[in-house]
Amino acid sequence: MEWEEWKPFYDEIVREMGFDEKADRKASLILRDILLKSENYTTISELRKLIRERAYVFGAGPSLEESLKTHTFDDGILIAADGATSALLEHNILPHIIVTDLDGRFEDIKKANELGSFVVVHAHGDNIEKLKAYASKLKNVLGTCQTEPLDIIYNFGGFTDGDRGAFLAEALGTREACLVGFDFGEIVGKWSKPHLKEHSPIWESKRKKFYFAQKLLKWLEENGKARITYL
Numbered sequence: 622m623e624w625e626e627w628k629p630f631y632d633e634i635v636r637e638m639g640f641d642e643k644a645d646r647k648a649s650l651i652l653r654d655i656l657l658k659s660e661n662y663t664t665i666s667e668l669r670k671l672i673r674e675r676a677y678v679f680g681a682g683p684s685l686e687e688s689l690k691t692h693t694f695d696d697g698i699l700i701a702a703d704g705a706t707s708a709l710l711e712h713n714i715l716p717h718i719i720v721t722d723l724d725g726r727f728e729d730i731k732k733a734n735e736l737g738s739f740v741v742v743h744a745h746g747d748n749i750e751k752l753k754a755y756a757s758k759l760k761n762v763l764g765t766c767q768t769e770p771l772d773i774i775y776n777f778g779g780f781t782d783g784d785r786g787a788f789l790a791e792a793l794g795t796r797e798a799c800l801v802g803f804d805f806g807e808i809v810g811k812w813s814k815p816h817l818k819e820h821s822p823i824w825e826s827k828r829k830k831f832y833f834a835q836k837l838l839k840w841l842e843e844n845g846k847a848r849i850t851y852l
């Protein structure tokens with residue numbers, strides 16, 4: 622998704638969610654500084670080397686568990702949205718790429734990163750403290766933002782960790798993005814937040830996030846090159 626295509630979605634998201642666009646822009650500059658200082662950043666060309674015809678993108682919906690029990694996922698590149706990383710690790714599956722705004726279980730993200738997962742870290746106005754605490758502790762980080770892209774900070778489009786995973790798969794050039802554990806609906810999967818012990822009824826801000834995630838995935842289905850499928 623190009624910047625001009627993303628901007629109208631972003632404007633609506635800022636309005637509806639009540640985000641501070643200036644803080645989002647500041648977060649992007651902060652992440653850039655951290656990555657430049659730590660020299661731990663990577664580029665889209667490095668990630669493109671991993672690409673396969675099929676990408677599996679794992680969301681944190683309740684159906685994820687059953688899918689992990691019944692499929693091997695050995696015929697594609699594996700992209701985990703944030704909290705889904707913990708579920709994959711529990712099933713001894715290491716994602717090639719993790720897409721996160723750093724509000725998942727950091728110990729699991731760090732463990733996967735040490736074992737070889739690339740981490741796509743998203744900067745926004747509400748995770749500046751997390752960026753400062755964690756971004757320099759990772760290696761092989763690709764930075765993303767939701768404001769104008771910078772030299773080493775990319776914007777492929779997409780809002781939540783899950784739909785950004787699908788937009789990343791498209792940007793990497795996969796032919797098919799198969800979405801696993803993307804249930805949306807009324808129940809939030811227990812991997813979505815470190816404090817959740819069980820799958821939980823949806824709360825208001827999450828409902829809005831799911832609305833935009835679905836709207837963006839519909840756009841991708843209609844306008845992207847990759848075929849979007851659901852498991």
Ligand SMILES: Nc1ncnc2c1ncn2[C@@H]1O[C@H](COP(=O)(O)OP(=O)(O)OP(=O)(O)O)[C@@H](O)[C@H]1O
Pocket residue numbers: 679680681682683702703704705722724725780781782783784802803804805806808809810812813814827830834
């Ligand atoms: N029922 C569901 N429960 C949880 N995640 C889901 C569900 N259906 C789809 N997903 C996708 O899986 C992704 C899991 O990411 P996660 O919830 O960890 O982070 P997030 O996008 O940062 O959300 P938040 O900002 O609310 O923490 C979501 O972004 C969403 O796109």
Ligand SMILES: Nc1nc2c(c(=O)[nH]1)N=C(CO)CN2
Pocket residue numbers: 640641645722745746747748767780781782830
């Ligand atoms: N400013 C801001 N931006 C975001 C936020 C958020 O909570 N605040 N959450 C996201 C992932 O769901 C993506 N972008």
Ligand SMILES: [Mg+2]
Pocket residue numbers: 703704721722723724725782
């Ligand atoms: Mg997250």
